[in-house]
Amino acid sequence: MGNDNGGMKITFYGAAGEVTGSRHLLSLGDKRVLLDCGMFQGHRAQAQEKNRKFPFRPDSLHAVAVSHAHIDHIGCLPLLAKRGLNAPIYCTSITRELASIMLMDSARLQEADAKFFNKIHAADGMTIEPLYSEEDSKLALSLLKPLDYGADAQIVPGTGLRFLNSGHVLGSAMLQLDIQANGGRRRLLYTGDLGRRSTIMMAAPAAPSDVDYLVIETTYGDRVHDPVSDAEEKLRGVIKRAIEEGGKIIIPSFALERTQEIILILDKMRRTAPELDIPIYVDSPMAVSVTEIFNKYKDGFHFDAKFREYVKMDGDPFGFDYIQYVRSKEESQRLNDLDGPMIIISASGMCEGGRVLHHLRNNIGKDSTTILMVGYQGAGTLGRRLQEGAPKVKIFGLEHAVFARVETMHTFSSHADKDDLLAFIKALNRPPRKIFLVHGDPKDRAAFAGHLKAAGITNTVLPEFGESFDLD
Numbered sequence: 001m002g003n004d005n006g007g008m009k010i011t012f013y014g015a016a017g018e019v020t021g022s023r024h025l026l027s028l029g030d031k032r033v034l035l036d037c038g039m040f041q042g043h044r045a046q047a048q049e050k051n052r053k054f055p056f057r058p059d060s061l062h063a064v065a066v067s068h069a070h071i072d073h074i075g076c077l078p079l080l081a082k083r084g085l086n087a088p089i090y091c092t093s094i095t096r097e098l099a100s101i102m103l104m105d106s107a108r109l110q111e112a113d114a115k116f117f118n119k120i121h122a123a124d125g126m127t128i129e130p131l132y133s134e135e136d137s138k139l140a141l142s143l144l145k146p147l148d149y150g151a152d153a154q155i156v157p158g159t160g161l162r163f164l165n166s167g168h169v170l171g172s173a174m175l176q177l178d179i180q181a182n183g184g185r186r187r188l189l190y191t192g193d194l195g196r197r198s199t200i201m202m203a204a205p206a207a208p209s210d211v212d213y214l215v216i217e218t219t220y221g222d223r224v225h226d227p228v229s230d231a232e233e234k235l236r237g238v239i240k241r242a243i244e245e246g247g248k249i250i251i252p253s254f255a256l257e258r259t260q261e262i263i264l265i266l267d268k269m270r271r272t273a274p275e276l277d278i279p280i281y282v283d284s285p286m287a288v289s290v291t292e293i294f295n296k297y298k299d300g301f302h303f304d305a306k307f308r309e310y311v312k313m314d315g316d317p318f319g320f321d322y323i324q325y326v327r328s329k330e331e332s333q334r335l336n337d338l339d340g341p342m343i344i345i346s347a348s349g350m351c352e353g354g355r356v357l358h359h360l361r362n363n364i365g366k367d368s369t370t371i372l373m374v375g376y377q378g379a380g381t382l383g384r385r386l387q388e389g390a391p392k393v394k395i396f397g398l399e400h401a402v403f404a405r406v407e408t409m410h411t412f413s414s415h416a417d418k419d420d421l422l423a424f425i426k427a428l429n430r431p432p433r434k435i436f437l438v439h440g441d442p443k444d445r446a447a448f449a450g451h452l453k454a455a456g457i458t459n460t461v462l463p464e465f466g467e468s469f470d471l472d
Helices: 044-052 077-082 093-120 134-142 228-245 258-272 285-296 305-314 329-337 356-363 382-387 418-426 442-454
Strands: 008-012 024-028 031-035 063-065 089-091 144-146 152-156 159-165 173-181 184-190 213-217 248-252 280-283 324-326 342-346 370-373 392-395 398-401 405-408 434-438 468-470
Touching: 008 434, 031 152, 063 152, 077 093, 077 134, 089 093, 093 134, 093 144, 093 285, 134 144, 213 418, 228 248, 228 258, 228 342, 228 370, 248 356, 258 280, 258 285, 258 305, 258 342, 280 285, 280 329, 285 324, 324 329, 329 356, 342 356, 356 392, 356 398, 370 382, 382 392, 382 405, 418 442, 434 442
Parallel strands: 031 063, 063 089, 089 144, 184 213, 213 434, 248 342, 248 370, 280 324, 280 342, 370 405
Antiparallel strands: 008 024, 008 468, 024 031, 152 159, 159 173, 173 184, 392 398
16 A cells, blocks of 8 residues: 555655754655654744744654654653654663653653742743653653564555664664655665764664665764773863862763763773773763663663774673762762862753753852863753853843853764765765755855865755655
8 A cells, every 4th residue: 555645745844954853754645754853952932932832733643763862853752742742762671661651751850940940030031841740751652662673563554664774873773764655766865863984882883775865963063083992091181170170070971872881991091091080970860761761771782893893801890889870969069079089070061051050050150170071062052152162141031150161072973974974975885855944054065065065976855844845
């Protein structure tokens, strides 16, 4: 049975001309399949506006398929369920495990941040409400349907789904959809977030064959990352200075992947530079739970050969025997009373919520503090403002002068850079009919389209929010 009732089209409802909030809707005849349902991260007012509205009816969806467990790809699933979704959400089995942590934590963080914001602004009459509750997260999680890598599932009549390793984070996948239509079979590949050819831990992605339509991220479409091999040396310099100055290193870090990569580098440094051994705190209940899942799968095919060899030699690559993993709020608060040097790794990675805001609030005014950015900072986020050198920033709506040193390490990125993206597209066995560039700031996306054109690839499309395209 094919999708011949009304044709096929794709509409972009997120991460089109921006990086976060991925949502792409496939209309296949009278069936509708949503690819990712991410949370937009940026200015609070803008984020509230974008996250609370769906340009489609959630109860009209016949299936949802998600690429991986980062919040900008799954963070609005609970709101989708709350608004009436009654269809399976396909993901890899590891993504299901991780999502059960990420979505519950997301609900708790929203409730906690709203409570704190409303408390300190009680006199102003300013209030905010969380997007969803823990009950909404549980409802979304009940709809998750795991699918093994490489297995095929018919998710709506005439459309098959297969998950392929994307090399981005643990459990991440490219979505390969084979769609039967009047013109024969059409293959659409949605990369989600694509990993690098050379990484700290993950196995690199491989390009599949016979792709007709490619939807590919362009987060770093105009940049080349620092070599992975530079990570330890650069981190050594930051730690050496913190020891000399007695300061704290605050690392706003994504709980999924980035935290584990940093821990792995620190673990290796304990062997090569014991003189730089300082207290390390992972202050994020979510990051603690996610790291436990990494430890569970540390021998798996998702990781590259170098990491698996290190695991055989070390046995404890995520430092459970010496890193202090902080779960309780009381333990977290006590860190503010301790003097440095120390490293505090805490979520969220773009400084838009969570415990890292409290650490920034208490330490951003000290010139002995180093705020170390180790991931992409979306436009409008607190992380981006700090990265761009803002002399003053607002945290929980209160202004703080920035005396802390702010540094960025691009080494840790788990996104493909310009050269990785080009290599992936060139590795396809034939040019796709169309290449849709998503998940990139306007300048990076436009620049990557230029790089493709210079390589002789001109069938590219830069969709804007709400634009639809026929898939003939």
